[in-house]
Amino acid sequence: MKFSYKWLQNYIDLNISHQKLADELTFSGIEVEAVNQEQYFQYIENVKVAEIISTQIHPNSNNLFICKVSDGSSIKQVVCGASNCDEGLKTAFIPADSTLGDSIIKNAMIKGIKSEGMLCSEQDLHISDNHDGIISLPLSAKNGTPLQDVYESKNVLYEVEITPNRPDLLGILGIARDIAAILNLSLQYPQIPTYKGIDHDPNLVDNQDYHLCPRYLAKVIKGVNVQESPFWLREKLRSVNIKPVNNIVDITNYIMLEFGHPLHAFDYDLIKDGKIVVRKAKSGETFTALNNKNYDLQDTDLVIADSTKPVAIAGIIGNIGSSITKHTKNIVLEAANFNYVSIRQTTNRLKINTDSAYRFQRNLSSHTVSDISDRATELILDICGGKLVSYCDSYPSPIVQKTVKIRPSRVNKILTTDLSADQIINYLEKLEFQLVNVGLFTSDSDNNNNNSIQEIKSGNLNISDSKVNYIEFSITHFRKDVSREIDIIEEIIRLYGYNRIKTTGSSSRIILTDKNRLTSKRMIADFLSYCGFLEVINSSFADKKQLNFLELADNDYRHSYIELDNPIGSDSSILRSSLLPGILQNLRLNINNKQDNLKLFELGRVYYDQDNMAIEKLHLSGIVAGDHRKYHWKYKTIKADIFTVKGTIEKLLEKVNDKITSKPDDSQPFLQKGQGLSLLYGKKILGFMGKLDPLIAKQFEIEQPIYIFDIDLEEILLISAVKEKHYKDIIRYPDVERDISFIVDRNIDHADIVRKIKETNHQLIQDVLLIDEFIGKNIQVNHRSLTYRLVLSSNKGTLTDDTIQKLVDKVFNQLSVNYEIKKR
Amino acid sequence: MEKHFEELIQQVKIALIDADNDHQLNNIKSSFLGKKSELMNMMKKLGSLSADERPRVGKQLNLTKQKMESLIQQRAHEIEKLKYDRTIQAESIDLTMPGLQPQIGGLHPLTQTQRKIEDIFITLGFDIVEGNEIEDEYHNFDALNTPPNHPARNEMDTFYIKRLQDDSNNRLLLRSQTSTVQVRIMENNQPPIKIISIGRCYRNDKPDRSHSPFFHQVEGLCVNDNTTFADLRDILSYFATMMFGNDIEWRFRPHFFPFTEPSAEFDIRCFSCKGAGCSICKQSGWLEIGGAGMVDPNVFDAVGIDSERFTGYAFGLGIDRITLLKYRLPDIRILFENDVRFLKQLC
């Protein structure tokens, strides 16, 4: 459904921005699909109104004319080929030396005659695709006026989606009615004339199917003059992309666009016997429509026929034989309503899409029929001349208006509003629902009097809202979608504004926690669980003596523990500044219970004093002892060692944030020298892992190798992957593997070697895996032999042996440049 | 001649009887059908036969060749089948032996209860916040409408921190309930507020079967224009159902807390005796799992929330208590011993 801002202004005093109108439509339930500013201004920039003051035939051509035109300031001579360049025509003129779009109009000699500009068709100016001659403008247009001021330029076209329950919005008037109700404007309804003393001719219409055609109103108008429509009418249609045809057809289209209810006009003299028959098609009947296509009809299709043949498929399309042409003198104007189900079935079967069928499929109101007929008649008599001679209105069962009772208390309860009865009445009257009764709470409840309505309306009777039990409205005929109280409530909220209803706040509005924090915490605990770790929970109270076992430096934060004034006992007199003593105690208990392959972790707070402030921080600590993988009758036992712990923690932290790294570090006094690593994010230390010094383990009465980790979880949660992952192209070609071996000084780190290898070619080297370390026979002292597997692939194609060899050579070259290596 | 053909076929048959691998089969193939085989020699000699003998012998030769080939082919299939059967036989094993299971650990029972509680309240639109365990007297007592001489402030009940700050009027302590979070949140935010906070609290109790000097609570707080006692009952009823099952019975029992008015204790029906009375419920038929009530206007006043306009409810539930009941633990201390045999049982 399309309409323009200017057209809306015919009915309401609209004075809001184009965007605001779009918003208001959207929030009243009319979905705006597009808002288009008209594009043709650039073409009519230099075009003016001009009058042809004389026309003569070109001496050298029978198809050309020489026109003298007045553009308000001077007289120009223009050679023109249009057949309608008659004397007195007001048209569009573009003088020489001005631009028309991308081109420049020049003075020219056309077959020996000078031409000082160009007279334009609408197509020339990109206004429409009409090129039947040059533009004819209203005589009232002043010569020299810029054409932009004559056209409805700066207009804005709206394209909206109308939901199937609202056929009343298929006309611009319906849209205006809703907008008026929302913005509290008054609606200027078009004047509907009444025609009295016209012959009622019962023989004019023979309606044989009241079910499929609840109403058929025909009017005969004689002596019309069919020609091009006046400028304003053409311009109105053009503004909503409807092509003008002739004045009669344009008027029926115009009324359809205005009211949303289609009309049709037949050439009366081509209706055999002058009688309209509304009937079902006969099986096997064929029909040639206005679109030049033939259709086979079935006996379920409704047709409009004369005494011999169908002249229209009812509500869908007319035939060629009875359409309005410039020869038409007398017309029959049809205004009718058809069963929407039947129209839908026929339309779907025949696959015809017309503006008329689109609307009749939506269950229109029969009541509108007389209004549109009278309004069209008025325009026809006014524009096309002629005389209304007779009519016939077949309307056997006029629709009965229903009423609905609305309780203000109910409205306010459902909408959580505080609307008064007055406000509700105001909203509904804007939608043309009529107030018929107000019910008050009284002792004799049903004894309320209708004459109070007038008094309420006139303000004479002051009724407090608390006294109003219900308000009764009669539902306007074009709102078939409204029949219950709840439907009315929906109308009220639509007009009041969905977004003015406050939210109840049953959900919290303050987002106090980063949801990511909770998710990451759970992920970490879950990960460790699935890696075989059991979670432990220990007391916050700790023993100073055990903390001292860790041999921490004096300035270590763990030394700044917090003491209690009134501890339960001397072994629980401080708050823990590390999770390790607690978890080591758990380990001892379980070892004493002869449990092996122990993996424990705790995710809990530590407490310490920092510049007289009590700090509480989440830490993650863990411990591994015994087997990494327990015995199995078939597979080898794997002993826990520094690499089994390192692998687990590396993988966990990789999931948290792939920028976390580890590096050998001996700074923790309780880790065995050369067996400690720190965990880093950039330069920031997040924690450490390593082997517990055996002497310290002994303090905790543990004799076996112990591997531990301790991580500042607050830091981890801060950097845990907040950025979302996005897809990266995967390499579509197979991987190739190549192993390389070399002997190198023991002091060169693996991590360093891998970095150097990758630097050789980041595109092709996908991964570098250490697959063997060998120390001993045939290897010099302080050296080791390393074997790496290079995983190679390219996104450009499968790698050739040649490319691979060159790459391997380059890798060796790169290593030789940096270290002293011996290839093996 | 014909007889000779028959003989050849017999020879192949005999040779094939003992052949039971591909190698033997290939040998038989080359000796009977190879270039130097008798059959091939006969083929080569075919040209020297007379014209009327040639087609007949030729045909015989071909038939013999085909027959031999098909016998060898047939044996090849049999050997293939034999090989397959031997493999299947060799790979047959005792499938009742243990598989290689991944060794997984598990979450502590308290963590499991905590997560379940978090999920229930997240579903109901609560936000989760964290609060400090080390608090001051003001937030733990004064702001929660606890009078200065209230016994809870006693050192017998509450742990105090050794002077970190020199403010003897507002000493640091270990919070005795998570309600301190209410105060902190309301000091810094205006309603609507709808939060839970889970954390550790402390009371100076001697550890025994049902007491631990530290324990865990979930604190709930909801403040809005029109939050009612009915909303509180609704939320806790939903919680009880989600936590303990559809048929759980629950009740409110009037109680006193300084920071709520009216206040209630929240009980669920003893699921051991179903109400008949047993040792778990101390013969009452009910189990207490927490306290609740409408936020006292004095608390709103202390934090600067308009107590005329807003109402709110608060509740505190014991996570250790709920865990104890859910897993039927005989002694709360078992939760903090961290004996892996206990942990493995419940994870």
Ligand SMILES: [Zn+2]
């Ligand atoms: Zn019981």
